[in-house]
Amino acid sequence: MTLTAPAVIDERIKPTGLIQTLLRRPEVGAAVAALAIFIFFSVSTQAFLTPAGVATWLYSASLFGIMAVAVALLMIGGEFDLSAGAMVGTTGLIVGIITTEWGVNIWLALVIALAIALAIGAANAFVVMKTGLPSFIVTLATFFILQGVNLAVTKIITGTVSIQGMSAVPGFDAVKVFFGSSFSLFGMDMKISIVWWLAITALATWILLRTRSGNWIFAVGGQVTSSRQVGVPVMKVKMGLFMTTAGAGWLVGMLQLFDVSTVQATTGIGQEFIYIICAVVGGCLLTGGYGSAIGAALGALIYGMTLQGIVFAQWDNNWLKAFLGGMLLLAVLVNLYVRRQAGVRS
Amino acid sequence: MTHAEASAVPPILEVRDIGKTYGSILALQGVSASVGVGEVLCVLGDNGAGKSTFIKILSGAHVHTQGKLLAYGVERTFGSPREALDLGIATVYQDLAVVPLMPVWRNFFLGSEVTRGFGPFSQLDVKGMRRITKEELARMGIDLRDVDQPIGTLSGGERQSVAIARAVYFGAKVVILDEPTSALGVKQAGAVLKYIAQARDRGLGVVFITHNPHHAYPVGDRFLLLKRGTSLGDFKKSEITIEEMTKLMAGAAELDALAHELARP
Numbered sequence: 246m247t248l249t250a251p252a253v254i255d256e257r258i259k260p261t262g263l264i265q266t267l268l269r270r271p272e273v274g275a276a277v278a279a280l281a282i283f284i285f286f287s288v289s290t291q292a293f294l295t296p297a298g299v300a301t302w303l304y305s306a307s308l309f310g311i312m313a314v315a316v317a318l319l320m321i322g323g324e325f326d327l328s329a330g331a332m333v334g335t336t337g338l339i340v341g342i343i344t345t346e347w348g349v350n351i352w353l354a355l356v357i358a359l360a361i362a363l364a365i366g367a368a369n370a371f372v373v374m375k376t377g378l379p380s381f382i383v384t385l386a387t388f389f390i391l392q393g394v395n396l397a398v399t400k401i402i403t404g405t406v407s408i409q410g411m412s413a414v415p416g417f418d419a420v421k422v423f424f425g426s427s428f429s430l431f432g433m434d435m436k437i438s439i440v441w442w443l444a445i446t447a448l449a450t451w452i453l454l455r456t457r458s459g460n461w462i463f464a465v466g467g468q469v470t471s472s473r474q475v476g477v478p479v480m481k482v483k484m485g486l487f488m489t490t491a492g493a494g495w496l497v498g499m500l501q502l503f504d505v506s507t508v509q510a511t512t513g514i515g516q517e518f519i520y521i522i523c524a525v526v527g528g529c530l531l532t533g534g535y536g537s538a539i540g541a542a543l544g545a546l547i548y549g550m551t552l553q554g555i556v557f558a559q560w561d562n563n564w565l566k567a568f569l570g571g572m573l574l575l576a577v578l579v580n581l582y583v584r585r586q587a588g589v590r591s
Numbered sequence: 592m593t594h595a596e597a598s599a600v601p602p603i604l605e606v607r608d609i610g611k612t613y614g615s616i617l618a619l620q621g622v623s624a625s626v627g628v629g630e631v632l633c634v635l636g637d638n639g640a641g642k643s644t645f646i647k648i649l650s651g652a653h654v655h656t657q658g659k660l661l662a663y664g665v666e667r668t669f670g671s672p673r674e675a676l677d678l679g680i681a682t683v684y685q686d687l688a689v690v691p692l693m694p695v696w697r698n699f700f701l702g703s704e705v706t707r708g709f710g711p712f713s714q715l716d717v718k719g720m721r722r723i724t725k726e727e728l729a730r731m732g733i734d735l736r737d738v739d740q741p742i743g744t745l746s747g748g749e750r751q752s753v754a755i756a757r758a759v760y761f762g763a764k765v766v767i768l769d770e771p772t773s774a775l776g777v778k779q780a781g782a783v784l785k786y787i788a789q790a791r792d793r794g795l796g797v798v799f800i801t802h803n804p805h806h807a808y809p810v811g812d813r814f815l816l817l818k819r820g821t822s823l824g825d826f827k828k829s830e831i832t833i834e835e836m837t838k839l840m841a842g843a844a845e846l847d848a849l850a851h852e853l854a855r856p
Contacts, residue, residue, distance in 0.1 A: 455715050457706055463697070464690050475703070534690065
């Protein structure tokens with residue numbers, strides 16, 4: 246039996262223009278802002294466009310970018326992780342302490358730190374999912390616990406608040422190839438973390454837009470009950486997201502540790518909100534279900550360029566925070582406008 | 592399909608004297624009805640008549656405590672909605688189980704995505720899923736300009752029909768519709784009724800739950816009337832008029848009393 250009903254054309258629907266189609270992409274706002282900031286600092290400072298300048302702001306964008314992308318995935322999945330910043334410090338300290346103080350093999354130390362990070366991420370997810378408490382509160386608790394433990398345990402074991410003698414650990418140079426090395430590109434001295442950043446952004450974008458897991462991330466963040474009804478494994482998806490964020494914390498922890506050969510017990514504290522701001526500036530909705538990995542990477546690029554641009558322009562560093570707040574507010578307003586343009590009825 | 596043909600094969604879904612108690616509360620008792628291939632069974636009743644209990648038994652969300660439930664003539668007890676679904680019994684709930692911000696095609700395939708490739712490299716067959724979504728919706732009589740638009744931008748009636756089309760595409764033999772027209776305006780409700788007729792013509796059984804006789808009568812083949820947890824009867828269309836149905840639902844005596852009360856002195 247074949248049945249084709251005549252097509253009904255609704256006279257109330259306007260044809261979609263190119264601009265509206267573009268506005269549907271979450272990262273467009275961040276791309277425009279990034280371009281504007283790039284032009285501004287290129288014109289107004291001498292150092293910004295020099296090879297050394299570019300390498301500097303790309304490096305600082307990369308460290309924030311890796312975390313911002315992971316946090317963006319988590320936010321699209323409808324959750325927050327405030328312990329993401331402290332995790333960077335925790336993993337760096339674990340590797341630093343067990344290699345310098347206890348002589349543990351450096352490769353093994355990497356694996357142990359990763360395992361602990363993933364376990365903490367899984368614990369975050371478990372508590373959030375089992376209790377139904379907002380992840381904001383649960384991970385705020387984890388953040389404070391990690392912050393306290395980082396300082397207290399480091400002091401007990403090393404007697405100071407930072408790790409010394411990291412570069413003397415056997416195998417340090419071998420690991421540094423992966424996390425702390427540099428290479429030359431167009432006369433610029435690029436840090437390896439930039440490669441990690443680009444690779445992770447590409448991978449996250451592919452997962453989000455082209456895999457089943459990506460579909461599920463959008464779904465659990467957008468409407469969790471509907472997702473359950475159609476058979477999306479909600480628990481698994483959220484567990485994976487929290488563990489990914491923790492894993493990204495480990496990666497950034499390693500990138501910092503092997504770049505500067507030391508780690509402070511306060512590393513990462515206060516950065517958790519910057520990751521979230523980068524993700525929101527990149528188009529992520531705070532309520533979940535919408536956003537992009539490229540957007541978050543662009544958000545981090547904006548942050549990196551501004552952070553270094555303000556230094557190059559020899560302005561007072563404190564302007565950075567004010568700028569960040571302004572960007573955040575602007576981004577939220579743009580998001581709101583975009584959602585209305587897309588005509589989404591909630 | 593004539594009734595002689597229909598009676599030769601067992602109905603897709605049948606209940607005999609079915610009932611459900613929650614503790615000491617009798618939610619439903621002694622209800623019998625059936626739905627066959629290409630048939631629309633309308634379940635009518637006022638609020639609290641037992642419609643939702645009935646739907647929950649059929650969809651496998653609750654287990655009945657009395658009577659028998661038969662699928663294709665075989666007695667069954669559904670332990671979960673999944674079991675019902677595996678037998679081709681799909682339920683479209685009022686909230687439709689869609690994610691408003693996601694594109695239509697992603698919603699259509701959510702939870703049952705089509706992928707290509709192996710293991711960690713398998714990726715979504717985006718082109719294929721877009722095409723199938725467009726085709727399946729066209730078969731329901733909906734021509735979407737763009738299956739990439741967020742499903743939240745569709746009207747209530749269109750969203751309803753996407754949910755129906757999805758159930759049909761994923762192998763439903765019976766679609767249970769939980770008050771699909773209740774929140775809609777006249778025109779939109781009319782569109783949903785057309786989709787129900789489309790589904791019927793494609794050989795599906797439809798269980799259409801509603802409290803509106805004017806929605807049920809034009810599209811229904813059989814009418815199950817519920818009141819206060821019991822059945823007032825299972826009627827064929829030839830056996831009942833819309834006026835009789837309305838009176839039975841509300842209770843003729845109560846309606847007369849109401850008319851008397853509201854009459855001008």
